[in-house]
Amino acid sequence: MKEATIVITSFPDRKSALACARALIDKRLAACVNVMDGCTSVYRWQDNTETADEIPVFIKTRSAHYQQVEELIVTMHPYELPEVITVPITNGLSAYLQWIFDETT
Numbered sequence: 001m002k003e004a005t006i007v008i009t010s011f012p013d014r015k016s017a018l019a020c021a022r023a024l025i026d027k028r029l030a031a032c033v034n035v036m037d038g039c040t041s042v043y044r045w046q047d048n049t050e051t052a053d054e055i056p057v058f059i060k061t062r063s064a065h066y067q068q069v070e071e072l073i074v075t076m077h078p079y080e081l082p083e084v085i086t087v088p089i090t091n092g093l094s095a096y097l098q099w100i101f102d103e104t105t
Contacts, residue, residue: 035055039053
């Protein structure tokens with residue numbers, strides 16, 4: 001079976017999140033990118049507790065494209081250490097999963 005995944009990241013602003021989303025779609029590295037409304041992230045960074053407003057981004061792609069997706073995010077991201085994680089899609093509507101593969105060839 002073909003393997004699909006959701007890559008999760010976040011950006012500090014909507015403009016940079018949308019720029020990354022468009023680049024992923026234009027390069028056919030993703031079938032769909034959800035740029036969400038803002039959230040507040042609380043995290044530890046360099047021995048300090050930080051709070052930041054961020055824009056969550058969910059990227060639907062092939063598992064095989066992960067490395068290229070990661071490289072594009074890191075290249076376009078303003079953070080020194082951006083969040084880039086994956087959640088494997090283990091089940092789903094077969095026609096939707098096929099669409100992911102068709103759009104990312």
